[in-house]
Amino acid sequence: MAKGYSGVSLPFPTLAKEALQDRQLRANLARATTTIRNKRAKVVAEVSDWEALRQAGHDIKMESLANLSAHLEKFESEFATAGGVVHWARNSQEACEIVAGIALANQITQVVKVKSLTTDEINLNEYLQARGIEAKETDLAELIVQLADEHPSHILVPAIHKNRDQIRDLFLEKISEAPKDLSNSPRELAMTARAHLRNRFLSARMAVSGANFAIAESGTLCVVESEGNGRMCLTLPEILVTVVGIEKILPKWNDLEVFLQLLPRSSTGERMNPYTSFWTGAGDGPSQRHVILLDNGRIQTLADENGREALACIRCSACMNVCPVYERTGGHSYNSVYPGPIGAIITPQLLGPGQAKTLPFASTLCGACYDVCPVKINIPKILVHLRAKENAANAPLSEKLAMQAAAFALRPRGLKILAVVIEKSAPILTSKIFTKISKYLPVAKKWSAFRDIPKVRLNKKSKT
Ligand code: SF4
Known part of the structure; x- marks a missing residue:
């Protein structure tokens, strides 16, 4: 089993070699990535000004990063004025402590979770479990991965490495509500998960989420999702805690016009996300709303003028769906919450010198990732930059x-x-x-x- 983000251990070549022996994994990945790729290509072709949109997305993100501290302060002030509570966390330990502290201060031992890469990055579930708090994933694919005691292998489709038969067998083993004659049909599998989660939604007093965007000018958080589980978590419990990487800031509300076109087309191959939720401070729904603004290596990444562009990522996953390396090795080989091309450039930078050093070499530099990236991150260029840094620091003299x-x-x-x-x-x-x-x-x-x-x-x- 691959370790969580902060537990990077075995290098990519070792894990990739092992993964390449798994023919079922390769078949599952090839089928899934081909389907998503085709869906994306179809809906992107409908947009006549797609290239202009990509450029606009890139420009907004880079401007936001260039003035990050001002935008963060503005967000903090607006969110707090609207009744929310803002926390700052330098690293995963601090962020986890804040979440656990809020739960324990309110005598809460069970929380429901909206799919969130940032909380996976900080290994929140494991931390909460160690403090006696159970965190239940409510996104279908995240639930599958959690039941299997694994980590996600794709940022959008966390259980992409499993096929329907494998999921049926897992549900029969782990979900008491599963009918004995459960088939592998997507509808039956989804209904089984629904029955399993329903009581959790209704009884949970606290939810934890990430956010896709944080709007500085209004202090607003935004989550996009497809299943409606996020909307339930964001509205039903008394307390909502949102963990957000500081790079998720957008300066203005109007910037969403660009990103809400780029993101669904590039991720799920849809024209718009089925559920788009916004909230500003406290109000309808949860009476306590907290946001934790997380650094965890982002500021050191920002300091590298050749590498900082990686922070513009909107986590759409398009780059991994076209990557010939990812398609063959799968996400667990990257041993990080962020696999594929974006993982190869963001993980080593977030972790810092000497960490995840084989990841920038996990690429053919074919450039397919750059071509599909909705915010035009020049991934091959950053890969070469990180390789040069690694070689300068650690390559043997002969090399x-x-x-x-x-x-x-x-x-x-x-x-x-x-x-x-x-x-x-x-x-x-x-x-x-x-x-x-x-x-x-x-x-x-x-x-x-x-x-x-x-x-x-x-x-x-x-x-x-
Ligand atoms: S690097 Fe680009 S294509 Fe890859 S996940 Fe991020 S935004 Fe999407």
Whole structure:
């Protein structure tokens, strides 16, 4: 089982190698990502100014990040004026303590949860459990993952690694309300989960959510979802606690006009989300509304001018649905709440130097992620930047020297010299003896572990 966000342990190559042996996983992923990809492509093609929308989304996000402290202060002041309580958390420990503190101060031992990557990032469920508070996921896919005692493998479709038969078997084992003759039909599975959750919704005194957007000018939080479980959690309990990464801020209410077009099309392949909920401070519904504004590595990410663009992500998941690496290895190989291309650039930055260092290399740099990203995050560029940082800090001397030689060789003058060297040494490089020896040479052994050295055909005329 993959560990939670802060428990990154085994490197990507090890986990990916293991995942690649699982044919059922690859089949499940290929089927699901192909379906979502096609849905997305269809609804995006309907929007004639899609490229202009993407650019607008990018510009708004980058402006928001450039003036983040001012927007956060404005949000805080507006949310508090409207009767809400604002908390600040530097890291996951502080955020978890605040949530648990609110629950315990109100003698609450059970909370219901709206699907939230940010609370997964801080391992909130595990923390609450250790403090005697049960956190029940209410999104269908999150519930499946929770019942299976796993972690999500996709940011939008957390149980994408499971097929319907596997889910039916899980429900039969873990849900007492499941009928004995439960089939694998989506409707029967959803009705079983519904019966299981209904009493929880009605009896829960506290809910925990994340937020898709936080509007600075009005102090408003926004959650978009598809199942209506979020609306139940946001309105029925007495207390609502929302954990929000500080990068979720948008300056103005009108900015939503752009993002509420970009997000549903890029994520679920819908023209709009079935449920879009807004709340500002306290009011109808929960009498206590708290928001926790979370840093947890975001400020250090903001400090890197080449990497900070990753904070513009609106967590749509389009990049992972087109990624050839993700499609084959699945989300658990990334050992992070954020898998796929966005995970490869955000996880190492949030965790900081020396952490998750293999993730920026988990990409072919094909650029498909950049093409579909609704906020135009140049993921390949950031991957290359993070690889360079990692190499500068930790690559063995032999690799550094090889890279310097490559940098020289790929200059115009260097290319000419390289051509001559290759031509002269081709007979040696392609000989059987060298192929065997290369498996023991410092840099060449990594390359030749999975590949044969290609045959070089010498052009005799070029010698004249
Ligand atoms: S990086 Fe772009 S495509 Fe990937 S999840 Fe974020 S917004 Fe979506």
